Amino acid sequence: MNQPHDETRVVSTPDPIDFDALAARFRSLYDAEPDGLWAAPGRVNIIGEHTDYNGGFVLPIALAQHTVAAVRRRDDSVLRVASTSMDDGAVVTLNLTDIVEGGNYGWAAYVVGVGWAAAQRGLPVTGLDIALDSNVPVGAGLSSSAALSCVTARAWSDLLDWRLDDETVADLGRDAENKIAGAPTGLMDQLASVCGQEAHAMQIDTRAVTIEQLPFDLTGAGLALLVIDSRTEHSHADGEYAERRHSSQEAALRLGVRELRDVPLESLATTLDKLPPLLRRRARHVVTDSARVEQTARLLLSGDDLRRIGPLLNDSHASMRDDYEITVPSIDTLQEAAVAAGAHGARMTGGGFGGCVIALVDQGDAAAVADACVRAAEQAGHPTPAIFQAVASGGADRIR
Template structure:
């Protein structure tokens, strides 16, 4: 360990863990409506080397930031008390204690290759890796869903983002070679085989390298709008509105809420359609569902932006079977389902389109379904 990872008590338990970022094939923004989602874990992950301390200090260091470690008193942790990247691991420690677990300080060194601000759940990866490490080191025995709920609570109550639970469940529960079919209401889950290579396909990720400032506030407004619509319809959540009753329900709602409801209901249906196709081994037919999902995110939910729209349009025009935004919106990343032999062509077309529009050069890479949180040392 470097000085930034110094050990307070050489006899304290130590180890290293990893928790991945994610892309979502379909189901964006349905997770906080008790809906269905279909995420895939990425090989890119947050990795944490952790050693417990006995002096009540939480000493945090990131390989991705300049300067020395951030040193915090565990007893003084409270929502709003920590700024910057350190609030994510600090949030987990606070949440564990708030949940009644008698945990203390630690030296935590984090090294992550999940792109930040790209809609690939870099913050959830940090939260989940710290939660997994603490559970293991303290012998808490928390399973995947329990870790995910804890990390979600950390994000909601400490960080202050009213997110659903998809990102956290993907980070801890995905398995290699599969997508995770998740019912966010009760956290029922099923691993769905996603053998892209076997089908001659690739999943191209386009990091647009943009994130618009309105994203955080708009996310909360969208969630509040969905909850208001469900209350007006007398439903526990929009998940409980069947597609057959959509038109009649829309007539009962204020005009400004109708597009939100239409997106959530149709997106839930798209998730079920996508799972049926994967179960049948028809991976190529997933493409049009991705593109339809993006149109709904763009036109009804209105969380897209010119950069993500251009990435989708350029990818499809260059031969992608389908493409859509992934992540919270207002920037971030796009995924495109492409035939293996057109991967380079589609990636180049998106890059050329961005150059023509005067946008920053996007980062592109392929996503391979990876494993969720696990110990690596």
């Protein structure tokens, strides 16, 4: 019989960021002191996938994992940025006056795009010097890109006294991703990164752009939320994500509604009969997953047993697998293994085609469920997953 994996190896926590080391790196790169340090978290979406660009509801939490930026304001239009995890830490230098839609700026597009978006709104924009570090896993569907754009937006806003509300800070991040980085994301990722609160989940109405903070105290309920990174990388900017977005828009057009959010759940079956099979499946996922967000929110507000969220997570995963077709074998393996090992529910989270699975488990079962997922992945020939417990945390802010 195989021996259990070491619990400390199976369930771990990403290494914290050393703020002093980042400030020292800034001084080394730019021979100057930073004006301050800012942080913005990644996010994990509890339920409601691909509903954000359809005007529907989503339910994310901000993570304890952050992108941290040491930043100094410049008096010209030059932006210099370096990241410990990109391009061997080399400094990328760009001029804000040269930035245009469709340009190729690599990973720095998520940074410089914020300045471009601010200028489009008529805000005063000067250059910045930036040094970055992050412990948000990249390519895992945990919004490392939103953490990057939002920490930049928060720092720029603070340093230039733009006095923006949280929603506008988030929107600057989205514009950077959509129009300069070329990633067609909705607004959920950025809102979650900017507006997160400790021990709360956010029910976001993506059409009205309103946020309801809901109690999300898993520890008090004896529960834990495992984030199981399949280490199967995905990309929001690829053709598959764009196709799902196009299919959703086409389905709404054929049904004569503004967005799929407007399709009534009560008459869904008869309404969808008007669509060809592919669009029918795509629309069914969007409408039902948005409804599952509302069901989950009611559970969180009711004080009911949070374990009742589990079946909704399972249903969401089945919908993404069968109707939206955005899961992959490594993801399905992890979801099935988590449920078989005792998780109350599990689902893929994020844009799809890789990334992470989340599993709602009793605290005492976390290591056993994680161990089962590692074994299942290895036996199926998939990459060994990395697993940590998610903690609902605060949003983007100045930390020094």
